[in-house]
Every structure is written in structure tokens, then in C-alpha cells.
Amino acid sequence: MHVLLLGGTSEARQLAAALHGRRGVTVTSSLAGRVADPALPVGEVRSGGFGGVDGLRAWLREHDVTHLVDATHPYAETMTRHAVQAAADESVPLMVLHRAPWSPLPDDRWVSAASTADAAAVIADHPEWRRVLLTIGRQGVHRFAHLDDREFTVRCIDPPEDPMPPRTTVLAERGPFDLDSERELFARTDVDVLVTKNSGGKLTSAKLRVARERGLPVVVVERPPLPENTPFVSTVADCERWVLTTRPVRPERDRSSTDET
Ligand code: NAP
Secondary structure, three states: OEEEEEOOOHHHHHHHHHHOOOOOOEEEEEEOOOOOOOOOOOOEEEEOOOOHHHHHHHHHHHOOOOEEEEOOOOOOHHHHHHHHHHHHHHOOOEEEEOOOOOOOOOOOEEEEEOOHHHHHHHHHOOOOOOEEEEEOOOOOHHHHOOOOOOEEEEEEOOOOOOOOOOOEEEEEOOOOOOHHHHHHHHHHHOOOEEEEEOOOOOOOOHHHHHHHHOOOEEEEEOOOOOOOOOOEEOOHHHHHHHHHHOOOOOOHHHHHHHHHO
16 A cells, blocks of 8 residues: 555644554655644655646656545645545545544634634724734734734744734744643733634644633634545544555556456
8 A cells, every 4th residue: 555645734643653664554744845844754755745636646646656645734725625636536545634623612702704814804893802812824824914903923833924914923833732831822912812723633722721711702714614525534543444444446557457368
């Protein structure tokens, strides 16, 4: 088996570790190559885009990939769309590993936003929210750039390259973030509102608890939907099981040569 594992998440690294060294299984992890100093999985790693669907199709063919696992972040919408298309075109079995989203608890004050642009519009509509903690990664921060009457604390792994709001403090930090450090951050910055994606998982969920403790509103950018009928699992264990129990589809060229003999 040759598993191409589209990564950039902790689950992808866990899955690479779980499959690494198993007899008959080769795993290549793929990273987008955007982060300067990425957390690397064990085993083979390639980095950088494939060059769209056609590039990914070519990669699947040239490397005899038998299983495609999309364990990218739930907001990596383009990569997932390309994976679904390329897997269908090349008849490579695909599984998407998407961690379960967070759900609000009774005391939460969540405001739903359809996109980062929508989240910026929600913030603009609430002039009483003076200090904003933005934890959406570095992509999308530019959507808030026109909000020059607010103070932003932007937390992301590498600083944004696009325009930012004029009154911004960047915290270039990588999770996980524990409860104590999140409590300290909220106390120090005295923010009025948190903006977040619904990433799910435990590594970055402490901020939601601290927002709840402080009675703060949370603007939640909703997940993009998966393409229709895309198979997905929510845990590393389920995805590992899928890999190990899914028989490789023999490439077309082998099938035709078998027919002829
Ligand atoms: P995206 O918008 O869906 O993808 C844009 C392009 O980046 C893709 O078309 C592909 O380029 C390339 N790409 C993305 N993921 C790749 C991968 N794992 N391996 C090779 N190429 C990849 O993706 P994104 O939202 O920018 O996310 C980029 C990476 O960061 C992903 O690995 C994702 O798991 C990780 N990440 C994203 C977020 C987030 O909030 N979006 C959060 C945490 C981690 P080509 O078309 O040239 O193939």
C-alpha cells in the first residue's frame, strides 16, 4: 500500500505515526509548505502544492498511490475539493479525516459567521467590542484590516503577510494552549470578544472555556461543508482502520494487461 496523507494537522501526524513501520504500508505525508518551521510527522514528507487537481492526479499516478487520506484542517476547503476530484478521476479510495466540531454549552454566547468576511461584519456591527482576540490563523486577517477603531490581538503561527488592522498586536505562537495560559492571555489583553474558527479538538479549546468564564461573546466562523457524498471519519483510530481494511484498487493499466492474457 502507498498512502498519500494530506496533512498539516495533529491528527495527520498521529495517523502517520500509527501507520509508520507497518509491514506493507508506505506513507507519504504532504504539507502545504506555508509554515516556516512546521511540526513534522514521522516518515516520508513532501512539501508544497501539487499544482491543482491535475497535479494531484499526476502525483497519484506517478507514485502508485493506493489510498488517499485527506487529514487537512476542516477549513482547508480547496485541498479537500481537489482530493475528492482527483481520487474519483484516478479511482483511488479516499477517506477524509475531519475532527468533530465544537458545540456551544448553555452559558456560551456564540455568534455564527458564515466566513471570515462575515465575522468582520459582525465585529463592525458591535462598536462596544473594543478589544478583539482574533484566532483564525493568518489567512483572513486582512478582512478586518478596515476596522481602525478597534484593538486587535492576532494569534497565529507565523505573522500575517496581508494588511492587518492598524491597531494590531501579533502573537506568533503555536498551540496547544492550556487553560492557565489562556486565562492569563484573556486577563492581560482584557478582550471584549473572541473570533475563532470551529476547529474542534482539545488542543485549542481552552479559549472557549475562558470566554465562557468571562461571559464574553465568541464569533464562530462556520466550517465549509464537505463536498456532497464525501466519506469521512472523525478519529485517527477509525481512519487507521479504514486504511488497513481497504483493499487497493489495481491500476487500470494492470487490469487491461490481465484482460489480454
Ligand atoms: P487550502 O486553501 O484548502 O489549499 C490551497 C492550496 O494549498 C491547495 O490547492 C494546494 O495547492 C495547497 N495545499 C493545501 N494543503 C496541502 C497539503 N496538505 N499538501 C500539499 N498542498 C496543500 O488550504 P489552507 O487552508 O491554506 O491550508 C494549508 C495547510 O494548512 C493544510 O495542510 C491545512 O491542513 C493546514 N491548516 C489549515 C488551517 C486553516 O484554518 N485553513 C488551520 C491549520 C492548519 P495545489 O492546488 O497547488 O495542490
